[in-house]
Amino acid sequence: MISDTSTVPDMSAATKEILTKVRQLVPPMLDKFHKGQLGRVAVIGGSEDYTGAPYFSAMASARLGCDMSHVVCTPNAAAVIKTYSPNLMVHPLMRSSPSTLAGSITSPSADTDPARIAESIIAMLPRLHVLVIGPGLGRDPLMHDVCARVIRAARDRGTPLVLDADALALVQRDPGLVRGYPAAVLTPNVVEFGRLTGALGIDDEVAGAGEGAKVEALARALGGVTIVQKGGTDLISDGKTTLAVDLVGGRKRSGGQGDTLTGSIATFLGWRKAYLDGIWETGGRLSERETVGLAVFGGSAITRECSRLAFAKKGRSLQASDLTDEVHTAFMNLFGEVDEERGD
Numbered sequence: 001m002i003s004d005t006s007t008v009p010d011m012s013a014a015t016k017e018i019l020t021k022v023r024q025l026v027p028p029m030l031d032k033f034h035k036g037q038l039g040r041v042a043v044i045g046g047s048e049d050y051t052g053a054p055y056f057s058a059m060a061s062a063r064l065g066c067d068m069s070h071v072v073c074t075p076n077a078a079a080v081i082k083t084y085s086p087n088l089m090v091h092p093l094m095r096s097s098p099s100t101l102a103g104s105i106t107s108p109s110a111d112t113d114p115a116r117i118a119e120s121i122i123a124m125l126p127r128l129h130v131l132v133i134g135p136g137l138g139r140d141p142l143m144h145d146v147c148a149r150v151i152r153a154a155r156d157r158g159t160p161l162v163l164d165a166d167a168l169a170l171v172q173r174d175p176g177l178v179r180g181y182p183a184a185v186l187t188p189n190v191v192e193f194g195r196l197t198g199a200l201g202i203d204d205e206v207a208g209a210g211e212g213a214k215v216e217a218l219a220r221a222l223g224g225v226t227i228v229q230k231g232g233t234d235l236i237s238d239g240k241t242t243l244a245v246d247l248v249g250g251r252k253r254s255g256g257q258g259d260t261l262t263g264s265i266a267t268f269l270g271w272r273k274a275y276l277d278g279i280w281e282t283g284g285r286l287s288e289r290e291t292v293g294l295a296v297f298g299g300s301a302i303t304r305e306c307s308r309l310a311f312a313k314k315g316r317s318l319q320a321s322d323l324t325d326e327v328h329t330a331f332m333n334l335f336g337e338v339d340e341e342r343g344d
Contacts, residue, residue, distance in 0.1 A: 007333050008305060009248050015301075018243060019334060022298040024286055025271045027279070028338040037279055039066035039270025042124065043132040043263070044147060045165070046073025047096060050136030051080040053165065053259045056320050057135045058088050060263030063327035064302060066270055069263075070128070072121055074143075077136070093120045097142040114142060118149035125153060129270045130160045132262045134167030144170055151177050158183060160269045160292075164262045168192045171222075172199040180223035182238065182289075185269075185296055187228040187261055193218070211235055212242055226292055228265075230258065234300045236293055243297050249304040250311025256320025260306055260327070265299030305330035 027038050041061045046054040054071045062069040070089045071081055078092035095111050111117075125131075131154050133147055148170055154161055160183040163171060168188055171178055172195050178184040188196055197203050197214070200221040206214040215229040219239035229235040234245040272295045275282055286294065309329055310322035 009308075010246075012246055014244070015246055018294070018297055019301060021286065021290075022268070022294045022301070023335050023338070024282065025268060025275050025291065025295060025298065026335055026338050027271055027274050030280060033279070036067050038274055039130070039267050040068045040070075040128050041066050041130045041132065041263070041266040041270055042070040042072055042128050043135055043266075044072045044094070044121065044150065045132075045134055045136040045167075046071055046077035046081060046094070047136055047138040047140060047143065048074060048076040050138055051077045051084075052256060052320065053135035055081050055084045055088070056256050056259035056324060057132055057263040057266075059085060059324050060260040060303075060327055061132075061267045061270075062087055062263075063324060064264055064267040064331060066267040070124075072124070073136070091124070093117065094143055094146060096138075096140045112142065114145035114149060117142075118146045118153070121146070121150050122153040125157055125159060128159065129273050130162065130266045132162045132164070132266050134163055134165040135259050135262060137166040139166055139169070148174065148177060155181050155184075160266075160272075161185065162187065162262050162265050162269070164188075164258060165192075168196065172196055175200060175222060178222060178225050180225075182224050182226075182292065183269075184222075184225040185228065185265060185292070186222075186225060187230065187258060187265070189230055189258065193229060197221075212237070212244075216242055226296055228261070228296060228300060230261070234304065236296050236300065238293060241290070241293055243293055245297060245300040245304060247301055247304040248308050250307035250309075250318060252307075252311055252314075252316055252318040254319050257303070257307060257323055259320060260323045261299055261303040263299075264302045264327070265296050268295035268298040271295070301334055302327065302330050305334055309333075 043054045043058045058069040074094045075092040162185045164187045215235045215237045219227045219237045236243045272291045306323040306326040309326040
């Protein structure tokens with residue numbers, strides 16, 4: 001079954017052409033596949049105050065078609081997130097800084113040593129294809145220290161990374177965490193984008209420049225990571241190639257919609273690995289270099305279509321969970337089903 005793009009309004013010819021390429025990353029549903037081959041994603045975040053964001057990210061990943069979706073969070077957050085859905089695997093491995101009472105000193109322990117905490121998460125990396133870091137992370141210094149260690153370990157393994165929200169503060173403080181890593185994807189909002197350009201000293205370079213030039217400059221300053229600049233049109237760039245996702249989205253900007261984006265990108269990156277591994281007959285039509293950008297384009301397109309569909313139903317009452325409910329319909333509208341023969 002081919003996609004019904006006629007249901008998607010105002011799709012440009014350029015977007016249709018790119019979506020045709022993105023569709024090559026989508027695995028067919030074959031009997032020979034086993035659990036885990038079509039994506040194993042972990043979302044690292046989830047603090048006591050923020051439990052919704054990692055859930056929305058992981059559920060978007062799962063609803064889009066990732067085989068296994070994990071959430072790595074603090075114990076307090078895990079107890080809550082487990083009540084949201086039994087479909088997610090929730091690991092209470094993160095720790096937040098201990099409460100400091102007047103004059104008290106906490107002795108070093110496994111719960112406050114970032115190296116030990118990170119070690120338990122790094123041990124999961126061989127079982128994962130993609131890491132999303134940031135949803136619901138907050139600003140806790142211990143959690144940030146742990147995430148920095150996990151990012152370095154994931155980079156050493158070549159694991160794709162999607163960084164959003166408070167994880168971008170890590171890059172702001174230490175751009176070397178991701179600089180030059182082509183499998184890193186950053187999804188800043190307009191405020192976070194400005195903080196990153198300021199931290200990298202390129203404010204003068206991007207002042208007065210068009211939006212495309214700004215995202216390209218930031219991607220270049222970070223040595224070729226992929227940047228998604230969210231807006232009326234999402235711009236995706238690795239500093240050399242820039243793609244524009246001009247699909248119509250909804251007009252409600254409720255919190256949490258960016259979490260659908262990170263989860264969707266993660267699933268496409270998981271499918272990218274399956275494509276590059278050749279677990280089905282792909283024909284080898286895409287180069288490895290272009291597949292990151294195409295995976296990100298796919299995640300952005302899904303999110304914008306989810307937003308459009310949800311806004312049409314809910315209007316100004318739209319919430320992040322409404323996007324989660326539209327993931328499958330959005331996928332079918334944009335890509336349709338993929339048959340076993342790839343002759344669709």
